[in-house]
Amino acid sequence: SIPVLDFGSQTAQLIVRRLRELGVYSELLPHDTPEADVWALQPRGIVLSGGPASVYEPGAPQLPPWLLESDLPVLGICYGMQLQAHTLGGRVEGMQSREFGPAEITVVDPDLLFADMPTQQQVWMSHGDHIAALPPGFRVLAHSPGAPFAAAGDDRRRWYGIQFHPEVVHTRFGRDILRNFAFRICKCRGDWQPENFVAEAIERVRAQVGDGRVICALSGGVDSAVAALIVHHAIGDRLTCVFVDNGLLRQGEAEQVVATFREHFHIPLIAVDAADEFLEALAGVADPEQKRTIIGEKFVRIFEREARRIEGARFLAQGTLYPDVIESRAPDRQKGVTIKTHHNVGGLPADMQLTLVEPLRYLFKDEVRAAGHALGLPDEWVWRHPFPGPGLAVRVLGPVTRERLATLRAADAIFMQELRIAGLYRATQQAFAVLLPVRSVGVMGDGRTYADVVALRAVTTEDYMTADWARLPAELLARVSSRIVNEVPGVNRVVYDISSKPPATIEWE
Numbered sequence: 325s326i327p328v329l330d331f332g333s334q335t336a337q338l339i340v341r342r343l344r345e346l347g348v349y350s351e352l353l354p355h356d357t358p359e360a361d362v363w364a365l366q367p368r369g370i371v372l373s374g375g376p377a378s379v380y381e382p383g384a385p386q387l388p389p390w391l392l393e394s395d396l397p398v399l400g401i402c403y404g405m406q407l408q409a410h411t412l413g414g415r416v417e418g419m420q421s422r423e424f425g426p427a428e429i430t431v432v433d434p435d436l437l438f439a440d441m442p443t444q445q446q447v448w449m450s451h452g453d454h455i456a457a458l459p460p461g462f463r464v465l466a467h468s469p470g471a472p473f474a475a476a477g478d479d480r481r482r483w484y485g486i487q488f489h490p491e492v493v494h495t496r497f498g499r500d501i502l503r504n505f506a507f508r509i510c511k512c513r514g515d516w517q518p519e520n521f522v523a524e525a526i527e528r529v530r531a532q533v534g535d536g537r538v539i540c541a542l543s544g545g546v547d548s549a550v551a552a553l554i555v556h557h558a559i560g561d562r563l564t565c566v567f568v569d570n571g572l573l574r575q576g577e578a579e580q581v582v583a584t585f586r587e588h589f590h591i592p593l594i595a596v597d598a599a600d601e602f603l604e605a606l607a608g609v610a611d612p613e614q615k616r617t618i619i620g621e622k623f624v625r626i627f628e629r630e631a632r633r634i635e636g637a638r639f640l641a642q643g644t645l646y647p648d649v650i651e652s653r654a655p656d657r658q659k660g661v662t663i664k665t666h667h668n669v670g671g672l673p674a675d676m677q678l679t680l681v682e683p684l685r686y687l688f689k690d691e692v693r694a695a696g697h698a699l700g701l702p703d704e705w706v707w708r709h710p711f712p713g714p715g716l717a718v719r720v721l722g723p724v725t726r727e728r729l730a731t732l733r734a735a736d737a738i739f740m741q742e743l744r745i746a747g748l749y750r751a752t753q754q755a756f757a758v759l760l761p762v763r764s765v766g767v768m769g770d771g772r773t774y775a776d777v778v779a780l781r782a783v784t785t786e787d788y789m790t791a792d793w794a795r796l797p798a799e800l801l802a803r804v805s806s807r808i809v810n811e812v813p814g815v816n817r818v819v820y821d822i823s824s825k826p827p828a829t830i831e832w833e
């Protein structure tokens with residue numbers, strides 16, 4: 325493996341992703357992780373991430389002393405490189421102004437790190453300090469107009485530093501640089517695959533749970549499904565799944581959960597039809613945050629009630645993913661701005677005293693899909709777009725009623741069906757219909773109508789933090805629009821959302 329020591333860069337987890345894409349296992353570890361925990365991953369090299377600090381700042385994070393003693397190859401990125409220089413006797417200086425954005429570097433040493441790529445290449449810079457003098461033993465590998473030491477290295481020690489960010493797509497050959505570090509310098513084999521992870525995860529669950537019983541809440545999404553399958557492989561029928569149908573799911577979804585888990589995988593499943601309870605609690609509520617709170621609390625209460633019926637259950641399996649794990653332990657990275665509160669099973673009452681089992685806590689979303697595929701989860705499920713916990717309640721804008729849910733469900737199903745037929749479902753990362761709280765005038769036959777408006781939303785995104793609206797073909801949009809207006813009673817107008825995130829969000833509420 326090549327662990328990445330995290331010095332607080334926004335893009336640190338991308339380094340981990342890129343390494344894994346190369347078949348090299350990696351984890352993002354806090355920079356002060358105890359030495360033994362790093363060695364437990366059997367590292368062949370270490371990456372030092374960038375970070376917001378300046379090496380001279382009081383309290384600036386330092387290189388772990390053990391790393392200096394080890395003979396591991398090291399790649400320092402941005403702040404990581406400055407730390408190397410600072411610690412090993414070079415000089416780091418502040419600059420007049422931050423260098424931020426694209427820059428062109430010239431490679432002067434095309435061996436090892438820069439092997440097999442052009443000597444002129446575009447990179448992405450983002451730094452406020454730069455290296456003014458290299459430490460003894462280091463020589464320059466590349467320079468740019470703004471950075472005389474854009475890359476440097478000490479082949480004897482196998483320590484390398486780059487001032488730019490190889491993990492972002494704007495660095496044209498970033499992937500190749502990481503590949504060279506992993507394969508040429510660290511001598512990794514590159515045979516790690518997300519599927520390998522399944523066997524390991526099953527073992528880990530077995531070790532954690534012993535002969536205990538586990539409950540798992542299924543949502544209909546890919547994460548909880550894969551988590552449940554792994555736990556089932558580990559402990560068989562000592563897993564019971566609970567599926568709460570909150571009446572806010574899409575067409576056919578609840579039926580599919582039951583059919584797949586109970587009938588196809590033969591996993592013990594308690595399915596609760598709680599639609600009435602949820603809709604009653606939501607009656608007349610128009611505020612999105614209030615909807616979320618009500619749905620979150622209701623879910624916890626119902627789940628708790630069902631869980632108590634499962635005798636002797638001490639564990640709760642959850643599909644927590646690696647990005648959640650990383651974000652939750654780095655409070656300084658997000659600065660806790662709640663743009664929307666996201667409700668997961670996380671808010672269960674403490675008196676339930678269930679220990680969490682998180683088989684996916686080291687995986688990224690695309691790796692969970694690969695694991696799901698390996699475990700036999702149907703393709704349609706594996707590739708399902710994410711769906712928010714509060715479900716259609718935040719897509720029926722304004723007060724939620726049974727009738728409006730039915731309207732939205734029908735419109736959404738048409739959109740999804742046409743998107744799949746056009747072969748564009750997987751080319752968009754999230755697509756759905758929204759029922760607007762306005763009516764508009766139309767004509768139907770000889771008569772004037774005054775009816776509902778449906779908005780279609782489809783986005784392309786890598787991480788759901790930013791997103792662009794999908795450039796769907798006009799013919800597809802035309803077909804969806806005409807089918808919705810003709811087939812869904814009470815809708816006479818369809819619009820397409822052409823906002824990006826930011827400033828809009830993906831959901832409308």
Ligand code: XMP
Nearest residue numbers: 665666667710711712713714788829830831
């Ligand atoms: P936004 O709308 O914030 O959405 O751009 C980003 C991603 O988060 C999903 N989302 C939610 N997921 N509970 C969830 O579990 C929520 O309350 C919630 N709100 C938004 C959204 O679908 C998108 O994938």
